[in-house]
Amino acid sequence: MDSTERPRGPRLEWTVVPSGVGPLLLAATPEGLVRIEFHAGPDRVDALIGRLVSRLGADALRPPPGAEVLLAEPIRQIAAYFDGSLRRFELPLDWRLSAGFNRQVLLELDRSVPYGAVIGYGDLAARVGRPGGAQAVGNAMGSNPLPLVVACHRVVENDGGIGGFGGGLETKRLLLALEGVLPQPLF
Template sequence: MDTTERPRGPHLEWTVVPSDIGPLLLAATPEGLVRVEFHASPERVDRMIGPLVSRLGADARRPAPGEEELLAEPVRQLAAYFAGTLRRFELPLDWRLSSGFNRQVLRELDRSVPYGSVVGYGELAARVGQPGAAQAVGNAMGSNPLPVVVPCHRVVENDGGIGGFGGGVETKRILLALEGVLPRPLF
């Protein structure tokens, strides 16, 4: 196949971008952003792209920086978010990597917990009609294929604790400080 040709079937575009919380792997399909992954070292990316391509049944390509088509807007919006000038992502999202209760919870989170605010696991469970399902909400946060964009960092323990985070608790602290929920570290 000539490398200038576009894939004929479903395709996935991916790239790695720097951020305040380390390199992020971004992947998108024609339907929208499908994956954001923390700690995107070259080794980790190598381990992730194959299974992602297989799961989506897609051809993958990594465009040269600045030549992104599907990822141009996600890259721009993430840069604006980390610069403190974007408070709400306005991106098409491809939800295929999430389903059932997890997808329901993540969509509610995206819809109802704005920048600079937090919600407890139990409160989010109640919002989706499942009071008492706080642990299941925690599992949904851990399975979030679109962290930062779908802001699972805004979900905290009902008693005021910060809770866990797939990108690491320090990453969660940085994101909450960026949004003004926590004070910025002194050093």
């Protein structure tokens, strides 16, 4: 954008950071962290950012590493989470990519299921007043725009199975092992 063009919408700052589960795409607006995406290899980033720009009507900016403004604290906290020194994210979140029942479920998950704990899909459904809504909770987890920070990896099957995960089952296993819920992989 040259100096004569006006921005179309709010600023969307984004970057890709390494993590204990591979590269993560992080995106934030002035309201807060708006998107986290697992497995953000170079082949996926342009499409992911394009979809975000379209949904938010925002202008995307990727600052040079170390020059992030909106993402400085999320980057710091995510690194601390993976090195084991952070157990609760304290970040402003931009919830525009989630609404209705899905947002209600994600807010309850974030509020009530701490680091190192898990909850069954059915139990979470009951907490939001929808007993028997385990499948709807699963759909809400799949639509989570802020995985890791709003820890949908902590939602498991009521019978003890690990359940699904948008970031892949191996990623879910690694995150649960990091939090002490599952044993660390042997190799």
